[in-house]
Amino acid sequence: MRVLIAVTHLLGAGHLTRAAALARAFAAAGHDVVLASGGMPAPLVRLDRVRLVQLPPLRVRGTAFSELRAADGGPAGAALLDRRRSMLLAALEEAAPDVLITELFPFGRRALAGEFLALVEAARAGAPRPLVLASIRDILVAPEKPGRVAEAHARVAALYDGVLVHADPGLAPLDASWPVDAGLAVRLHYTGYVDEGGAVPTASDRAGILVSAGSSAAGLGMLAAAAEAARRRPDLGWRILAGHGVPEADLSALAAGLPPGTVERARPDYRALLARAALAVSQCGYNTAVDLLATGTPALLVPFEAGRETEQRLRAERFAERGLARVVPEAGLDADALLRAVAEAPRAPLPPHGLALDGAGRTVALVEAMVRNGVGATLPPVLPPPSAGGGGSALDRLRAALDRHAETRPPTPVWWRDDDAVAATPALDRLLALSDACAAPILLAAIPAGIAPSLGRRLDGAPGARLAVHGLAHANHAPAGEKPAEFGPHRPLAALASDAREGLRRARESLPEDALLPVFVPPWNRLAPDLAAALPDLGYAGLSAAVPRRAPLPTAGLVRADIHIDPIDWRGTRSLADPARLVEDLVARLAAGDPVGILTHHLAHDDRLWAVLEALLPLLLGHPAVTVLDPRHLFARPPVDAGAAPWSRPGARPS
Structure with missing residues (x-):
């Protein structure tokens, strides 16, 4: 490119x-x-x-x-x-x-x-x-x-x-x-x-205090306080780096009365010096914050706040909330205040933070x-004309169908499920943003054995997120040559029940309690009938899959709600299925008047697929022809028989 x-x-x-x-x-x-x-x-x-x-x-x-x-x-x-x-x-x-x-x-x-x-x-x-x-x-x-x-x-x-x-x-x-x-x-x-700082050098011993204030003269007050503190307590091992925007006269004033080398210009080996320091004193600009995260150096942060600037203060407070640094106000900072803060500062390296620092590669x-996927001006129409019949774009056809439906029929219930959540990722952020934009709650099926701490933190307080149990480990136990399944009829019921019980236990330990629903979502949407019958005794109140009607599952004691529309071409490109056919399926289901379950897989979406979803879902879920169902209410409905329930219709390819 x-x-x-x-x-x-x-x-x-x-x-x-x-x-x-x-x-x-x-x-x-x-x-x-x-x-x-x-x-x-x-x-x-x-x-x-x-x-x-x-x-x-x-x-x-x-x-x-x-x-x-x-x-x-x-x-x-x-x-x-x-x-x-x-x-x-x-x-x-x-x-x-x-x-x-x-x-x-x-x-x-x-x-x-x-x-x-x-x-x-x-x-x-x-x-x-x-x-x-x-x-x-x-x-x-x-x-x-x-x-x-x-x-x-x-x-x-x-x-x-x-x-x-x-x-x-x-x-x-x-x-x-x-x-x-x-x-x-x-x-x-x-x-x-x-x-952008490169590899972090290994430092067996940390010693001294490294002071830095970016490249400009904006941190001159902090540097002056550090220089005076160094004159009073030279035994602490100070090294003060001034940016190239600091005038020579100010640099000389900072160095007065200090041993040679204590005060110098910013250096290209700053990260190596930081990795060997026992304590850092710095402002909290973006690059400095990343350097601290990369090296794990304990820090006193003196955020720049002149001229109504709030950026560094907000970032420093976020660090402090995570136990990654302590904040020292810029206002009134002098040598005495700095030495008090140094005396109280921890010296142990920072605990693991789990934050993504590979933003350049990503x-x-x-x-x-x-x-590659054509996002931008070279992108074909997001929803091209239907492959056969109809006029205008497929998106126009969907809008027209929704308009007709709203004029002649009651709203069609629609709900949304997304599978395979395990961690906070940019893809999950994009999914939740789309959910918020559509004002549509979403049921996230999380894989209990794969849940990272970041998932619970990201979803805590996410208003549109509801959570379900997606099996245990999303592991295939089917024999060679058969369709994959984690909870298919290939293992004894005792093993299936043990794994299903363990999945619910881990989910309750790892996920926000107020968002977790006791709903079982079998990986690949395949489930042994005897386990389905046992789910209520294992603590589950709901089941969501996409099982053919010719093999109904026992659902006594369970609320059953299945999915029908999946936009991914799993058997071919594993990217976007034919968008015109996708819209045709939606129009047909709207015409039938039955409830519709939408399935997505945020970790599997490329940008072409995101583009389609970001055009289609706001139209569908925001139209008066549709009633968006909150999974909390959906799975609180009285249990119904799977053979008669509209929610148990066969649907998309298993997840």
């Missing part, structure tokens, strides 16, 4: 550092990458195999981000901004990218909206046009004026194919700092944190999949 990334950093170099890390990851995967940078050059940022287009640089004084200044400190005039815009458009024309990524915009850099909009609109006018993505960090600073949030959302909806959120939602979901509405939620792709894989 050809990739163009546009970034302008105005204060520190964090935005450029992260954008460069992504650029290097794309280049390392064999792609042709151009990085257009509009901030001041940063000497420690690496650009291996990446072509740099340096725009006339801009900067700001303090936190006055709306008052752009040229490299010499003077106001950025119209001629300079025109030159930048022309260079960006020339870079676009020369690169002819398959993928265009704008860093922070349209969520920030409003003062540069003219050049970013010119770039994106020119890209969208191309034929074929590139995939257009926004790239943002974990925590944003939301504008005080609500209209600006709405403006950003409108630009995403009109101009962007997706938003790359370089975060682990287990630590900092985007809605912790930025309002996320339904339209934005379905465009978010969590990648994990972008770790970003490359995600974008490759988007391009």
Whole structure:
């Protein structure tokens, strides 16, 4: 692929550092990458195999981000901004990218909206046009004026194919700092944190205190407090790193009266120094936070908060809530306060945090999949015309069928199940965002033996998530040559019952109690009749599968609700089934008037399939022809006989 990334950093170099890390990851995967940078050059940022287009640089004084200044400190005039815009458009024309990524915009850099909009609109006018993505960090600073949030959302909806959120939602979901509405939620792709620092060196012994404050002069007050603390307690082994944005005079003042080497400029081996330190004292910018997570170094965090900045404070508080650091307020910080905090700080390495730090690689894989599956301007219609008969697109046909149904019949009950949940992942985030956007509760069938701690944390408080027991380990016990089954008639009833009982016990231990339903979902939707009869005695109140009606299961004491529509072509591509046929099946079931169960598998979805679901499900589940059933209410209904229950109709291919 050809990739163009546009970034302008105005204060520190964090935005450029992260954008460069992504650029290097794309280049390392064999792609042709151009990085257009509009901030001041940063000497420690690496650009291996990446072509740099340096725009006339801009900067700001303090936190006055709306008052752009040229490299010499003077106001950025119209001629300079025109030159930048022309260079960006020339870079676009020369690169002819398959993928265009704008860093922070349209969520920030409003003062540069003219050049970013010119770039994106020119890209969208191309034929074929590139995939257009926004790239943002974990925590944003939301504008005080609500209209600006709405403006950003409108630009995403009109101009962007997706938003790359370089975060682990287990630590900092985007809605912790930025309002996320339904339209934005379905465009978010969590990648994990972008770790650009390289391998973590092994350190047998940790010693000393490492102080750092990013690349700008914004942390000068913290550095001054640390320098004075080092003069008072040199025995603690201080090393103070000042960014290249700190003026020489200030650097000399910091070093006065301290041994040589105590105060120096930021170094490229910062991570190695951090891995050997017993304690870190730092601000809490994105890249510093990732370095701390990677090295496991105990930390005192002094978040930058000038000019109504909230980003670092929110991130530091998230660290503190997880026991990963302690927060020291920037206001009033002096040597005495710092020494008190140092005396109280822990020295043991951080406990395992389980947060995703492979965001660069995940970003490359995600974008490759988007391009491979045709997301963007080269994408065919999401729902093409039906293969036979009918007029207009398949989506139009579904809408027309829903409209007719609403005029002549009562609403059709529809419910939604998703299988194979095991951990908090970007795919699960996307599923839950789609569920929220549709205002449709979803039954997540979780595999008890595979449940990671992150799943319970992610679902705790997720308003639309209901949980069921998906067997025990999703292990195939069928003999060779037979269809796979974990709870089929291939093992003694005692073994089946033991595993089903164990699955419910593990689910109750690992998942939020208020969301877990005692509903059994057999893997591959295959279940031995004698186990079905035994489920009530094992603690289950419900059963959900897709069993042919010719072999009804005993359901006395159980509420039975099956699925009917599965959009995956399991026997062929294992990707999206024929979308026109998918819509035809839905229309036929609506015409029959019977309840409909929808099945998805978030871990198996590629972006083509996501695109179809994100177009189809909001239409279906938001239409007055449909009543969306909450699994809590569905499985609380009085038990019915499987042979007569509309919920027991045969359906999609087993999961």
